[in-house]
Amino acid sequence: MAATASPLTRLAEQLLEQAKALDAYNASNNLPPASFDTESFVELPLEVENQRRAVIDMAQDLKRLAQGPRDLLFDLWNMFADLANFHFIYHHNLPQHVPLEGTTTYGEIAAAVGVDEVLVRRMLRIAMINRLFVETPEGRVGHSAASRILRLEPAGMDAGGFFIEEMFPAAAKMVEAMKKYPGSGEPNETGFNLAFNTSRPFYRELQATPERVRRFGFAMRWFTSGGRFSVDHLVKGYDWAAFDHEGGVLVDVGGGHGAITFALAQATKNLRFVVQDLPVVAAQGAKTVPSELQDRVSFQAHDFFTPQPVKGADIYFLRTILHNWSDVQASRILGQLLPALKDGSRIVVYEFLPGDVATTAWTDKQPFNMDMIQAIGFNSIERTASDWARLFQSVDRRLEFLGTRTSPGSNMSLIEAQFHEDGNHVA
Numbered sequence: 143m144a145a146t147a148s149p150l151t152r153l154a155e156q157l158l159e160q161a162k163a164l165d166a167y168n169a170s171n172n173l174p175p176a177s178f179d180t181e182s183f184v185e186l187p188l189e190v191e192n193q194r195r196a197v198i199d200m201a202q203d204l205k206r207l208a209q210g211p212r213d214l215l216f217d218l219w220n221m222f223a224d225l226a227n228f229h230f231i232y233h234h235n236l237p238q239h240v241p242l243e244g245t246t247t248y249g250e251i252a253a254a255v256g257v258d259e260v261l262v263r264r265m266l267r268i269a270m271i272n273r274l275f276v277e278t279p280e281g282r283v284g285h286s287a288a289s290r291i292l293r294l295e296p297a298g299m300d301a302g303g304f305f306i307e308e309m310f311p312a313a314a315k316m317v318e319a320m321k322k323y324p325g326s327g328e329p330n331e332t333g334f335n336l337a338f339n340t341s342r343p344f345y346r347e348l349q350a351t352p353e354r355v356r357r358f359g360f361a362m363r364w365f366t367s368g369g370r371f372s373v374d375h376l377v378k379g380y381d382w383a384a385f386d387h388e389g390g391v392l393v394d395v396g397g398g399h400g401a402i403t404f405a406l407a408q409a410t411k412n413l414r415f416v417v418q419d420l421p422v423v424a425a426q427g428a429k430t431v432p433s434e435l436q437d438r439v440s441f442q443a444h445d446f447f448t449p450q451p452v453k454g455a456d457i458y459f460l461r462t463i464l465h466n467w468s469d470v471q472a473s474r475i476l477g478q479l480l481p482a483l484k485d486g487s488r489i490v491v492y493e494f495l496p497g498d499v500a501t502t503a504w505t506d507k508q509p510f511n512m513d514m515i516q517a518i519g520f521n522s523i524e525r526t527a528s529d530w531a532r533l534f535q536s537v538d539r540r541l542e543f544l545g546t547r548t549s550p551g552s553n554m555s556l557i558e559a560q561f562h563e564d565g566n567h568v569a
């Protein structure tokens with residue numbers, strides 16, 4: 143009698159099937175097979191994207207099964223080492239010191255950044271285990287696909303810089319902050335506040351240093367590029383055309399440097415956009431409006447804890463805003479919109495949406511990563527669908543929660559509410 147396949151073998155067999163499907167997709171589209179040298183799986187049809195996700199989830203479990211629980215624990219605990227290693231790479235901007243094509247030596251990199259060669263070699267070899275950079279058989283250094291992205295896309299380094307220089311120090315202080323301020327929903331009683339020795343909330347603290355504002359804004363823009371993060375999911379995932387008429391207005395509340403507004407403006411013809419943010423952000427963003435959008439896009443300095451100055455807009459749009467604020471603060475932000483709303487105005491929120499039950503799928507983890515960021519830096523929460531329903535209902539009975547929707551292949555979700563002047567939608 144044949145022995146029943148073990149979980150390890152079963153998983154490996156299932157994975158093999160999906161991996162072959164991915165290879166077949168590349169081959170039939172004249173794409174090179176996936177490798178660490180070139181970027182692969184950039185834009186995929188939904189079915190193939192689902193196969194890719196299945197491979198990732200199974201590979202992750204396969205690795206963990208093979209590791210066993212002890213190695214799994216060490217892997218977890220050593221994550222700080224990888225982050226410290228990346229900090230070195232970020233600080234010395236090492237991707238820029240490795241040529242796009244061809245290779246260089248550890249000595250040349252060390253001389254260029256003014257650091258000891260042995261130290262540079264140690265750091266790069268650790269990075270190589272994470273598939274950043276490669277060492278040739280001759281002992282020279284070149285790019286991997288991932289480090290090449292960091293060389294070609296400075297905003298990718300900004301994204302890394304935000305994680306490593308803002309959130310990583312704050313993370314180390316999260317538990318201390320929770321002990322010092324038990325149950326706090328205040329934005330200035332966080333790990334970030336202890337790490338940076340400031341009483342200002344994260345975004346206010348950044349305002350004091352325009353370079354930190356710039357880096358954060360560029361990071362946010364970078365997060366809208368590519369795959370499951372692509373802004374295309376938002377552009378295609380909502381009926382913007384229904385509002386694209388003469389006189390239609392969308393207010394992008396806390397719209398940062400305007401990345402989302404620019405994408406929505408490109409996809410519409412008549413809709414006008416007002417991007418609101420704190421003064422330094424709004425001033426930086428205003429300088430970047432593409433010339434063809436200048437008659438429909440404007441920036442405005444506005445604190446969303448004060449009354450909304452644009453009255454009667456069709457849509458008040460908040461992307462990754464409310465997740466940075468506890469329920470008490472988020473209710474205050476929504477409350478400042480109320481006097482500006484007209485009958486039928488929509489509040490459209492775009493956020494990560496963790497499921498209401500636990501998951502072990504690695505590809506479902508992003509909303510949970512974001513939830514950790516909220517706990518570390520903001521004393522806030524990444525809300526589930528039922529949390530959103532509760533939040534809107536608690537703000538005002540005239541707000542009808544219309545529900546959530548997630549475009550296939552997207553890792554963010556749309557959450558929508560509508561204002562009814564007479565409150566008659568209430569059953």
Ligand SMILES: C[S@@+](CC[C@H](N)C(=O)[O-])C[C@H]1O[C@@H](n2cnc3c(N)ncnc32)[C@H](O)[C@@H]1O
Pocket residue numbers: 345362363395396397398399401402418419420423444445446447460461462463
């Ligand atoms: C996570 S970012 C999101 C930016 C943009 N919505 C996006 O998705 O790219 C949060 C934004 O809220 C802005 N912000 C924070 N506090 C604010 C306030 N009190 N009034 C207006 N904007 C604020 C920040 O400056 C930042 O641009």
